[in-house]
Amino acid sequence: MTDDVPAELPASIDATLALLDAGGYVADRALATVLHLSLRMGRPLFLEGEAGVGKTEIAKVLATTLGRDLIRLQCYEGLDISAAVYEWNYAAQMVEIRVAEASGDTDHATLSRSIFDERFLIKRPVLKALEPSLKGPPVFLIDELDRADEAFEAFLLEVLSDNQVTIPELGTIRAAEPPIVILTTNRTREIHDALKRRCLYHWVDYPDAERELAIVRRKVPGAADRLTAEIVAFVQRLRASEDLFKQPGVAETLDWATALTELNELALDPDMASDTLGVLLKYQDDIERVRGSRLRQIVEDIRKEGARDLGQRPAGGA
Known part of the structure; x- marks a missing residue:
């Protein structure tokens, strides 16, 4: 694939x-199915889920691959x-007006057409997403829509609906080919049904242990196998059994694995885990809830389960 020929x-x-795997994204089949349909049907894909589960990364991987x-x-x-869409370059318009006045060209209609020309249009993301490109329609990521106001929705x-925007001074600008639209939300508020109806929907959940292990191995290849397995088991245990204000996402799992690898850890040491909890958990109440005897108990349980699994493997098993 060359730079100007899209895949x-x-x-x-x-x-x-x-395709996702080629971009380093470990997806489940349900996500791949709805993404495939979105691409083939030319419909926006609405991704909802907790922060840090990989919603934004999907758009980045799509653009790359x-x-x-x-x-x-x-x-x-x-x-x-x-x-979000456009604004006029008012400074340049004022210069145009003064030049016209200095030259004696003060016809109002002509001057209006002159200053409300695309030369003075500052294009923002929405308008850029509707423009043609030699690379093909872009991937347009509308990230964390729940943070915007309902009026913007x-x-x-x-x-x-129509892959177009209306600029009063210029008229309607419509995309020759619709962009690949990915919308994400962390569900801090509900998004209106009218917007959801225009999209295909998918809830991006926390990965199960097997998939999270594959993600960490892919993204942090320098981490020791035992450390990776124990980190994933620890994070899975937190999500399943601890009443935390904010559960750690995949992004935090990766950060923790990277941090402990940088510290040359080969396994999950309770003291080092306690000292680095701020990499995994982002609220002090959550850190205090886990730190201490509770953390040591989780690590001990993980070690016991790991030893029991090893004991159950057949001789010579991998």
Whole structure:
């Protein structure tokens, strides 16, 4: 694949799994299925789930493996059209007006057409996502939509339904080919049904132990096998049995594995685990809940289970 020739969209669910795997993303078949349908049907994909489970990464991997541009709109409270879609270059427009006045060209209609020209249009992510590209339609990531206001949600309906935006001074701008749209939300608030109806939906859950182990091995290849297994077992135990304010996501698991590897740890040592809990957990109440005797008990249980599993393996087993 050259820089200006996009890759073909995957033709099957298995091909979609392989595409994600080529980008270093360990996906389950349910995610690959809905992503495949989204790509083939040309429908936006709405990904919901806890923070740190890999929603944003899906868009990044798609852009890389398909050879497309990634255009990211990071949502936040107060996001408006001038930051998300377009605004006019007012300084340049004023210069144009003064030049016209100095030359005696003060016809109002002509001047209006002149200053509201695409030359003075500052394009923001939404408008950029609708532009044609030699690489093919871009991957348009609308990240953490739940952080934006409901009014911005309503604006997105035209973009998601018709792949177009309306600029009063210029008219309607429509994409020749619809972008690949990925929307993510951490579910801090509900998104309106009208927007969800325009998308295919998938809940991105925490991975099970087997898949999380595969993710850590892929992303932190320098970690010792025993350390990787014990970290994943520890994190899985926290999610299943501890009443935490914020469960650790896959991103935190990877950070913890990287940190302990940097400290040359070969296994999960209770003292070092306690000292580095701030890499895994982001709230002091959660850290205090886990630290101390509870942490040591979890590590001990993991070690016992590991020893029991080893004892149950047949002689010569891997």
